[in-house]
Amino acid sequence: TRSTRPQRLLKAVQKNATRGDPQSVISAIDHFCRHSEWAMNIGDEKVVNELNPEKVLELGTYCGYSTVRIARLLPPGARLITLEFNGDYAAIARQVIAWAGLEDKVQLVEGASEDWIPRMKEHFGIETFDLVFLDHWKDRYLPDTKLMEDCGLLRKGTVLLADNVICPGVPDYLQYVRNSLSYKSCYFKSHLEYTKAEDGLEKSVFLG
Numbered sequence: 001t002r003s004t005r006p007q008r009l010l011k012a013v014q015k016n017a018t019r020g021d022p023q024s025v026i027s028a029i030d031h032f033c034r035h036s037e038w039a040m041n042i043g044d045e046k047v048v049n050e051l052n053p054e055k056v057l058e059l060g061t062y063c064g065y066s067t068v069r070i071a072r073l074l075p076p077g078a079r080l081i082t083l084e085f086n087g088d089y090a091a092i093a094r095q096v097i098a099w100a101g102l103e104d105k106v107q108l109v110e111g112a113s114e115d116w117i118p119r120m121k122e123h124f125g126i127e128t129f130d131l132v133f134l135d136h137w138k139d140r141y142l143p144d145t146k147l148m149e150d151c152g153l154l155r156k157g158t159v160l161l162a163d164n165v166i167c168p169g170v171p172d173y174l175q176y177v178r179n180s181l182s183y184k185s186c187y188f189k190s191h192l193e194y195t196k197a198e199d200g201l202e203k204s205v206f207l208g
């Protein structure tokens, strides 16, 4: 059978990127997406701010592109936990993360966000997160944000960074973080990865 897009993305990484060099992995995936195929990553325009977080949670790993983008910026000892419920994608992402040499900073968990958010404390010994990157099914952003609040995983100053708030769009989530007194929210206009369509990131700081 014909290979899948994630499998072709992984091949492009193994062919064009240098083991242990995260930047070369990012460039290989950018090149693959921009010139050969479109994949649902955060694009090379949506730069993740230098927040210097110690504890990061990513919802929706896909092929691990944004995982590598974030993890390469983490200081020594910092950790990124990323959740992906599609086993095929998780298998690809694991190899992309390993190729970048970031496996000791990244913990990829194969499972659904709604099942694993309540287990962060007892299973990973996580008190609170410094940064959460929301990039999974768009109708899960709001329920999972409320779940993280209820599980006490957000602290004063935790940053929620939500991808695709315009395209495909997350209207219920935007309405919540922009009107809730518990968040200070701002929008970073960008483009849907590798296209001219408008998209953007919403950055929301939890006020406690």
Ligand SMILES: C[C@H](C[C@H]1O[C@@H](n2cnc3c(N)ncnc32)[C@H](O)[C@@H]1O)NC(=O)c1cc(-c2ccc(F)cc2)cc(O)c1O
Pocket: 040, 041, 042, 059, 060, 061, 062, 063, 083, 084, 085, 086, 089, 111, 112, 113, 114, 135, 136, 137, 138, 140, 163, 164, 167, 168, 192, 193
């Ligand atoms: C949702 C996907 C990303 C991944 O998330 C995993 N996932 C899901 N729900 C859960 C969960 N509840 N727990 C754990 N993992 C979970 C999944 O399996 C995908 O691998 N991303 C997108 O769909 C996505 C789509 C577009 C896009 C834009 C314009 C178009 F015309 C079409 C598509 C752009 C983007 O930038 C995206 O990110």
Ligand SMILES: [Mg+2]
Pocket: 040, 041, 042, 135, 163, 164
């Ligand atoms: Mg996305």
